[in-house]
Amino acid sequence: MSGFCGWLGWQDEPERERRVLQTMARGLAPWNPAEAECVAGSGTALAGVAAAGSLEIAAVGDHLAALVGAIEFRDAELAAIAGARGALAALCDGFRRHGAELPNRLRGAFALAVLERDGRAGLLAVDRIGGRYPLCYRVQGGTLVFSSQASAIQAHPRGAAELDPQALYNYLYSHVVPGPRSARRDVWRLPPAGVASWREGVVEIGTYWRPTYREDDRTSLDTLVEEFRATLRDGVRRVAEGPEPLGCFLSGGTDSSTIAGLVTQIRGEPARTYSIGFAVEGYDESRYAQSAVRHFGTVHHEHRMEPGEVVELIPRIAAAYSEPFGNASAVAALCCARVARERGTTRLLAGDGGDELFAGNTRYATQALFEAYARVPAWLRRFVVEPAAFGVPGGQRLLPLRKLRSYVEQARVPLPRRLESYNHLERASPESVIHPDLLAGLDPREPLRQMEELYAKALATTSLNRMLALDLKVTLADNDLPKVSRTCEMAGVAVAYPFLDDDVVELSLRVPVRWKLKGQKLRWFMKHALRDFLPQDVLRKKKHGFGLPFGMWIRDYRPLRDLARESLDGLARRSIVRASYVDDVWRRHESEHAAYYGVMIWVLMMLEQWLRAHVDRSAPVA
Secondary structure (H helix, E strand, C coil), rough: EEEEEEEEEECCCCCHHHHHHHHHHHHCCCHHHHCCCEEECEEEEEEEEEECCEEEEEEEEEEEEEEEEEEEEECCHHHHHHHHHHHHHHHHHHHHHHHHHHHEEEEEEEEEEEEEECCCCEEEEEECCCCCCEEEEEEECCCCECCHHHHHHCCCCCCCCEECHHHHHHHHHHHHHHCCEECCCCEEEEECEEEEEEEEEEEEEEECCEECCCCCCCCCCHHHHHHHHHHHHHHHHHHHCCCCCCECCCCCCCHHHHHHHHHHHHHHCCCCCEEEECCCCCCCCCHHHHHHHHHHCCEEEEEECCCCHHHHHHHHHHHHHCCCCCCHHHHHHHHHHHHHHHHHEEEEECCCHHHHHCCHHHHHHHHHHHHHHHHHHHHHHHHHHHHHHCCCHHHHHHHHHHHHHHHHHHHHHHCHHHHHHHCCHHHHCCCEEHHHHCCCCCCCCCCHHHHHHHHHHHHHHHHHHHHHHHHHHHHHHHHHHHHHHHHHHHCEEEEEEEEHCEEEHHHCCCCCHHHCCEEEEEHHHHHHHHCCCCCCCHHHHCCCCCCCCCCHHHHHHHHHHHHHHHHHHHHHCCCCCCHHHHHHHHHHHCCCCCEEEEEHHHHHHHHHHHHHHHHCCCCCCC
């Protein structure tokens, strides 16, 4: 991986500081610590490791600076300095001039640190979307310790921290550890557009940007379409031009197919495309990927996954993440990136972000149906609809009335809580899932309350845009971007996300909701804009992605089944979840719904595998 770590305000013997930096660098990239480079001042230090991706780290005058990712300067003076002396010099000069306002003058995907050599002041920041280049920190004993990975913070004498029980619970609820928490107590992650400003021993955490939905924008449809096509093309060009071997993830969906087609046009040669297939009905999307391949003439490579590969990759994926990570499609992303690397591709473009900007997920259409109930006149709901749904004797035996009752019950639940209707920890009480030793002192409502706060504070008035704002954090920054970015790092491949180009994001905030979701037609605006560019069956395709048929595989493939069961039993012995819950999930997977309960089996298994990789068995959860 590429990343950096360091501290502000900790002074000790120079030789000991050097050893600490090297140890922290090994925490960043234990498979390649020899590539670490270190710089230090009096009370400040930085170490960095460069592998897939880009890293710059240097002493610049009276400052130390580190940058991972790629930035452009919106400020003309800083851009001139960057052109003459490099990006780090411009960052140091920008910090002197603008302090914590510096990130507002940047664009791109990045994490950065600028520190005064005497340790009196410093700045940490991540890009607007977050998730691509994480940055963790801990304040302890007058020292700010920070790193791209929490594992490196653990290597600092004032950074080591015990496991956080609340974070473990939040993982079981959300299948990731939602920021700003990390898996360690008092170790935090900067949020999207997050900035940590350190001065004279005091740290202030804030955000420098929030998505602001311009729901009264009056731009015509034709004008917006032309702007979208030009802006997205520019976003792809920024990351596609150059001589390096470039490839594209290709699921066969609208987003990835669009990126592959634009790369082919911009580079003037067939794009290299990579996809994953499964011999399981309902999971394989090969025919859609092949349609895009034929349409754009890409050079395509498809890998057919087998359950035996998953057995080998599970411990590696668990070890690669600083936090427990329970998205099973990480396996498919890693396999796809590996295939690309084996064929000489060193950088991949991914389509992530299009769904969350232009309303491409099925839940947006589903929730629009439930939100419509609030627009039914109150008298009609009270005196007609609800008596029919709940007051007719024997109504539960009549299918139309049973469906009406289910609809009304769900519509009564407000957003965003309604989004979690099928969450395992919403359908079962925390007391029946979590071991009493862990449950004591927990707040079981924290994960949902965080979502409710994000939804309520979104700078939007419509429920659709509020959901999109929520998903920029919950789905992208906490989940999908770490999934793809980290697995690409594991494969030795850099990755970029053209849909998350700053200009594309800003344009999406101007598209009216009536064009994002037209009736029940998802991402209508985007498909309308691309109607003469994409093949018709891709435009008609339903949302899917690189889902993993884990629930079916553990039913039929003994080695994977044994690994899953042994991992769940090990987790039960740790007093994190109840043994009775483990048995219940396993039984329900076998007898009721293999896919639904397979998700929770995966989440539990990956927590146990993460604990084995990152925590001593004897270390208490306190």
